[in-house]
Amino acid sequence: MLEGLNDQFFMNFKRLQEEGNQLIIVHGGGPAINKELARNNVTSTTINGIRVTSKEAVGIVQSTLIGKVxxxxxxxxxxxGIVAVGLSGYDGQLLECTLLNEEIYGFVGEIQQVNTSLLDTFxxxxxxxxxACIGCTADGHALNINGDTVASEIALAMKADSLLLVTDTPGIKINDVVQxxxxxxxxxxWIETGDIFGGMIPKVQAAVECLQSGIPSVQIVGEKLVGTVIISQEVNA
Incomplete structure (x- = not known):
């Protein structure tokens, strides 16, 4: 999605700021990472939308996200015209992490704490x-973390009013129709039937977890920053 961001995205971002919203961006960089992994002849697989990250791969993920993306x-x-500063989990102990499950995922992190005071300062x-969705262990070893997971954890820690998960489609599509x-x-x-699959699974799971934890509004959106609103229960007409 990052490579496809256009003037409309930045215009809508500025509009949200001008309306009085304080915004935080969390990003991954799948295509750029895939390109660098291939260039270095490092193979990588995904399980439930999470990239299995070897010791060699995590160094490439770290350098790609922090150094390029x-x-x-x-x-x-x-x-x-949007004043911005780049951060990762290393900066100001922003993301305190442990290994999610080294046996299954390798060097993939699980966030234990977010330094909200640092974000508030900015x-x-x-x-x-x-x-950038890179964390680290207590001894400083880089950990890859799914971008949607980082976004949801930060949104929860900051007690955000709204979480927008930006993707390359304008929302959740079922039978090619945006809901x-x-x-x-x-x-x-839809996850059971396979209508929601791949990278969309952690997006919708992150959205649901945030709803359950008290984030008032969660949406999956495209570049216009509007899309599918996810609610926790049925609405009676």
Whole structure:
């Protein structure tokens, strides 16, 4: 999605800020990572939308996200008049992590704590934090973390009013039709039937977890920053 961001995205982002919203961006970088892994002849698989990350692969993920993807996005934001700063889990102990399950996933992290005071400092100064989804162990070893998982954990820690999961489609598509509003029960059913699959699974799971934990509004959106609203239960007409 990062490579496809256009003027409309940045225009809508600025509009949200001008309406008084404080915004935090969390990003991954799948295509760029895949390219670098291939260039270095490192193979990688995914399980339930989570990239299995070997010791060799995590170094490539770290250097790609922090060294290439993050500064490129920060540059684009700054160029469009949005004051932004690039961060990762290393900066200011932003993300305190442990290994999710080394036997299954390798060097993939599970967030234990978010340094919300650091993010508050930037937001109060009118600066947009742009966070790469890299964490680290207590001894400083890099950990790859699914971008949607990082976004949901940060949203929960910050007690955000809204979480927007930005993807390359304008929402959840079922039979090629974007759904304006869906329920938890429908999501569970579509995962079982295979209508929701691959990278969309952690997106919808992150959305549901945030709803259950008290985030008032969760959406899966495209570049217009509007899309599918996910609600926790059926709405009676």
């Amino acid at each position: 993050n500064p490129a996005l920060v540059h684009e934001l700054n160029k469009d 937001l109060q100064a009118g600066v947009t934090p742009v966070i 304006e509003m869906v329920t938890q029960a429908e999501i569970d059913n």
